Amino acid sequence: MRMTTPQQPDIARDLLNRATAARLHHSRLTRGQLNPAEIAAGRHQDHANAGMLRRVTAEHGWPGRRLVGEDGAQAAYLIALYADHDPDLQNAMLRLLGGAVDSGQAPAGHWAHLHDRWCINSGQAQLHGTQYVRGPAGVEVAPVREPQHLDTLRARAGLPPHATAAEAVRRRYPPTRHADPPSDAGPPEMVLVKWAA
Secondary structure (H helix, E strand, O other), X not given: OOOOOOOOHHHHHHHHXXXXXXXXXXXXHHOOOOOHHHHHHHHHHHHHHHHHHHHHHHHHOOOOHHHHHHXXXXXXXXXXXXXXXXXXXXXXXXXXXXXXXXOOOOOHHHHHHHHHHHHHHOOOOEXXXXXXXXXXXXXXXXXXXXXXXXXXXXXXXXXXXXXXXXXXXXXXXXXXXXOOOOHXXXXXXXXXXXXXX
């Protein structure tokens, strides 16, 4: 595929700036490095980012490679992934992202990750085994709907075998002692920090 200049470089820059800040926030959240005020600020930013993505998609459809370039498309996917507060938005973005995958404007792996994230946020088991939660022994894969077909489904989405991905996630996030979650964070099941693999 030939790389071209994004049609909307301003949107691409905005997506990249927002996704970079969100990624840093979520990385620190995953490691238990944020105080309650920082957690609240991150939630506010996730809401603002989701609103921006909703506006962009209403006007342009999914911000794929042609519209915002490779990095901008990656940033749009991350913003959708972090919109845990709004499974309906994630579901709407899944439909748009699916069309972008079909037209070669986004990788199938992005759709698989977002689909799994939406499933978990909607109280369902995931399909591709990309989402992890913090458990008593460290990171654990969130429930998977069809474990017997996991690697087949992952391969179709261009993802590595689950065992390979799970080992990489465990190396990246070794078991640590975490302090109790802040009292305003809600019940433990709502504080789940998800990892994508």
